[in-house]
Amino acid sequence: MVKTISVSQIEQTVHEAHEIYSKNLNGKNADYIPYLAHIGSDLFGISVCLTNGRTIEVGDSRYKFGIESVSKVHTAILVLRQYGADKLLSMIGADATGLPFNSIFAILLENDHPSTPLVNAGAIAACSMVQPTGNSEKKWEAIVNNITLLSGSAPELIDELYRSESDTNFNNRSIAWLLKNYNRIYDEPSLSLDLYTRQCSLGITAEQLSVCGATIANKGLNPKTGIQVFEAAFAPKITSLIATVGFYEHTGDWLYSSGIPAKSGVGGGIMGVLPGIMGIAAFAPPIDEAGNSVKAQLAIKYIMNKLGLSVFSGDSVSITA
Numbered sequence: 001m002v003k004t005i006s007v008s009q010i011e012q013t014v015h016e017a018h019e020i021y022s023k024n025l026n027g028k029n030a031d032y033i034p035y036l037a038h039i040g041s042d043l044f045g046i047s048v049c050l051t052n053g054r055t056i057e058v059g060d061s062r063y064k065f066g067i068e069s070v071s072k073v074h075t076a077i078l079v080l081r082q083y084g085a086d087k088l089l090s091m092i093g094a095d096a097t098g099l100p101f102n103s104i105f106a107i108l109l110e111n112d113h114p115s116t117p118l119v120n121a122g123a124i125a126a127c128s129m130v131q132p133t134g135n136s137e138k139k140w141e142a143i144v145n146n147i148t149l150l151s152g153s154a155p156e157l158i159d160e161l162y163r164s165e166s167d168t169n170f171n172n173r174s175i176a177w178l179l180k181n182y183n184r185i186y187d188e189p190s191l192s193l194d195l196y197t198r199q200c201s202l203g204i205t206a207e208q209l210s211v212c213g214a215t216i217a218n219k220g221l222n223p224k225t226g227i228q229v230f231e232a233a234f235a236p237k238i239t240s241l242i243a244t245v246g247f248y249e250h251t252g253d254w255l256y257s258s259g260i261p262a263k264s265g266v267g268g269g270i271m272g273v274l275p276g277i278m279g280i281a282a283f284a285p286p287i288d289e290a291g292n293s294v295k296a297q298l299a300i301k302y303i304m305n306k307l308g309l310s311v312f313s314g315d316s317v318s319i320t321a
């Protein structure tokens with residue numbers, strides 16, 4: 001079936017979602033990273049970027065928040081660009097863990113690889129794979145440059161968040177060294193962990209995440225800049241990773257109820273990818289017990305359901321002006 005939706009319908013729905021959920025008080029800012037506990041709990045922004053480059057924004061869509069685990073998607077794309085799809089599968093993997101994002105147990109259960117670049121273990125392994133091996137500054141440049149290309153504009157390191165997270169990331173230090181024990185990390189563990197911590201501390205906006213989502217939805221062609229950031233063939237690979245584990249142990253419930261593959265971060269951001277149609281991002285700091293933003297989840301679900309969109313519908317969607 002061909003489904004026709006107008007831009008004004010999308011605009012109206014995005015505004016409705018913001019209006020309905022802005023008063024929701026559920027969830028709580030992440031506090032295991034001290035910086036995140038102090039971010040305004042009522043910040044709330046939504047941005048949709050269509051694959052033709054048109055953006056629809058409401059609320060705090062230009063507020064720079066900690067990208068946190070959403071950055072795992074960006075660096076997985078960098079690994080795809082540098083190594084190709086087969087190596088990502090053999091060196092990291094693409095399996096859901098069904099366990100929390102920082103699970104150590106998950107590392108012990110997988111006997112051949114860290115499982116997926118979208119949980120902490122696999123994301124630290126992905127940072128270890130970034131070329132050139134051993135050169136922290138050049139690797140960092142590659143990570144930031146890749147995020148800039150995907151987002152259409154540069155992210156900005158939030159120094160205070162980086163310090164806060166570096167001072168308290170004991171669990172992630174254990175993960176990095178456990179990976180070393182199992183030969184599943186491909187550069188020096190402390191260097192790899194530091195890159196991971198730094199990338200999580202980048203400030204990003206909902207607008208930038210929606211452009212990145214749209215770039216994935218648009219087969220690697222950034223609709224804002226016109227730059228082909230990655231090979232079109234990688235788009236379904238990255239979307240499948242997001243669909244499988246984007247919400248950790250709640251991924252199935254999320255996909256079932258929202259119809260859109262999306263990745264969350266404890267900074268309160270969520271980035272969704274609807275192939276061929278749009279990227280969508282929402283940001284609101286209070287998160288649930290699995291680390292996923294409460295308001296951002298509600299807003300994206302509302303928009304998808306109200307517009308009757310789902311990655312599984314089989315509909316081809318035409319968006320009219």
Ligand code: GLN
Binds near residue numbers: 101266
């Ligand atoms: N930097 C955070 C951590 O490693 C990211 C977690 C997340 O956003 N789910 O704990």
